[in-house]
Amino acid sequence: LDDLLASGVRGRRVLVRADLNVPLDGDRITDDGRVRASLPTLRALAAAGARVVVTAHLGRPKGAPDPAFSLAPVARRLGELLGGEVAFATDVVGDSARSTVAGLADGGVAVLENVRFDPRETSKDDTERGAFAEELAALVGADGAFVSDGFGVVHRKQASVYDVAQRLPHYAGGLVLAEVEVLRRLTENPARPYVVVLGGAKVSDKLGVIANLLTKVDRLVVGGGMAYTFLKAQGHEVGSSLLQADQLDQVRAFLAEARERGVELVLPVDVLATKEFAADADHEVVRSDAIPADRMGLDIGPESRKLFAAKVADAATVFWNGPMGVFEFEAFSGGTRAVAQALVDSDAFTVVGGGDSAAAVRQLGLPENGFSHISTGGGASLEFLEGKQLPGVAVLEG
Numbered sequence: 001l002d003d004l005l006a007s008g009v010r011g012r013r014v015l016v017r018a019d020l021n022v023p024l025d026g027d028r029i030t031d032d033g034r035v036r037a038s039l040p041t042l043r044a045l046a047a048a049g050a051r052v053v054v055t056a057h058l059g060r061p062k063g064a065p066d067p068a069f070s071l072a073p074v075a076r077r078l079g080e081l082l083g084g085e086v087a088f089a090t091d092v093v094g095d096s097a098r099s100t101v102a103g104l105a106d107g108g109v110a111v112l113e114n115v116r117f118d119p120r121e122t123s124k125d126d127t128e129r130g131a132f133a134e135e136l137a138a139l140v141g142a143d144g145a146f147v148s149d150g151f152g153v154v155h156r157k158q159a160s161v162y163d164v165a166q167r168l169p170h171y172a173g174g175l176v177l178a179e180v181e182v183l184r185r186l187t188e189n190p191a192r193p194y195v196v197v198l199g200g201a202k203v204s205d206k207l208g209v210i211a212n213l214l215t216k217v218d219r220l221v222v223g224g225g226m227a228y229t230f231l232k233a234q235g236h237e238v239g240s241s242l243l244q245a246d247q248l249d250q251v252r253a254f255l256a257e258a259r260e261r262g263v264e265l266v267l268p269v270d271v272l273a274t275k276e277f278a279a280d281a282d283h284e285v286v287r288s289d290a291i292p293a294d295r296m297g298l299d300i301g302p303e304s305r306k307l308f309a310a311k312v313a314d315a316a317t318v319f320w321n322g323p324m325g326v327f328e329f330e331a332f333s334g335g336t337r338a339v340a341q342a343l344v345d346s347d348a349f350t351v352v353g354g355g356d357s358a359a360a361v362r363q364l365g366l367p368e369n370g371f372s373h374i375s376t377g378g379g380a381s382l383e384f385l386e387g388k389q390l391p392g393v394a395v396l397e398g
């Protein structure tokens with residue numbers, strides 16, 4: 001971005017890929033973290049006189065316009081946060097996009113409608129994606145430029161992330177640079193002890209990252225829904241808790257590898273168990289090796305919270321991804337809060353890996369500046385830690 005600014009952008013059109021994929025309740029944004037994270041790059045470009053054209057996705061529409069996935073409320077929020085008018089194009093590369101971009105003054109900002117309303121954005125066919133990328137690039141014209149700042153989506157080989165960078169002078173935005181720098185610090189040279197806390201519902205979503213982390217970390221702490229598959233793999237009964245029976249062999253292999261490599265694997269010792277999955281379900285604390293057959297664990301229990309906090313307390317580097325329980329239900333948010341608080345209390349380099357964990361930090365009212373870094377990328381940060389090459393980063397380096 002600094003290189004682009006130094007080359008002079010006044011009057012030039014700059015296409016910015018942002019990740020504005022925020023949770024919505026109707027048209028109310030329930031967590032605007034990603035919109036706020038996009039501000040520094042947009043502000044820098046606008047202040048330098050660029051005509052800024054923002055492209056982004058929201059959710060996973062089926063490759064056609066769908067009002068439920070419109071970026072209009074997000075564009076409004078962006079305008080509020082930027083403290084100025086943000087123009088909104090009601091299509092992606094059509095008449096509205098062209099006239100909205102043509103109407104931009106120096107320093108103006110426009111948002112295009114959800115880029116996934118065009119099926120070519122996510123097409124597996126390079127030619128289709130390429131044709132769409134040409135149309136996106138044409139919006140900013142011959143002296144235009146592309147800034148990739150949507151870190152949350154750099155793991156996707158999609159037209160607005162990958163192909164368009166091949167068709168315009170391309171630059172990494174400040175957010176992408178900052179995220180990559182932090183995650184490289186974790187993968188290349190973490191200060192030790194390096195502790196990772198993983199949660200979330202499904203172990204199947206995290207297989208690649210667990211496999212890679214076992215070669216890097218000193219300690220792996222597992223909570224959330226995925227912990228029950230680990231407990232079962234250790235031979236414990238988990239009642240009606242979330243269990244991925246088809247992953248048991250894989251998890252047993254992880255347990256064996258952790259032992260061989262000397263990685264300390266920490267699991268919950270107690271859980272809050274209920275008979276039903278409900279916000280107001282009666283619950284009791286039970287030992288994690290004796291969950292009654294008719295009970296499911298919806299959060300880690302008080303002893304586990306203390307244990308997990310202690311396992312974070314002596315770390316020099318901590319990465320945390322995934323809630324410890326059903327944090328959307330107040331009664332089962334205590335485990336997630338305890339882990340988040342342990343990171344806040346720690347002097348370590350602490351990184352929160354995107355998605356639900358970043359939303360949980362804000363929803364639980366924890367101070368965002370209590371963490372060294374809160375990633376905007378859920379899947380992207382996990383794929384980075386998995387050691388995968390991210391197409392949206394590789395294309396900028398090429």
Ligand code: 3PG
Nearest residue numbers: 019021059152153378379
């Ligand atoms: C995310 O929410 O992780 C990013 O915005 C990417 O969204 P996607 O998983 O639908 O590609």
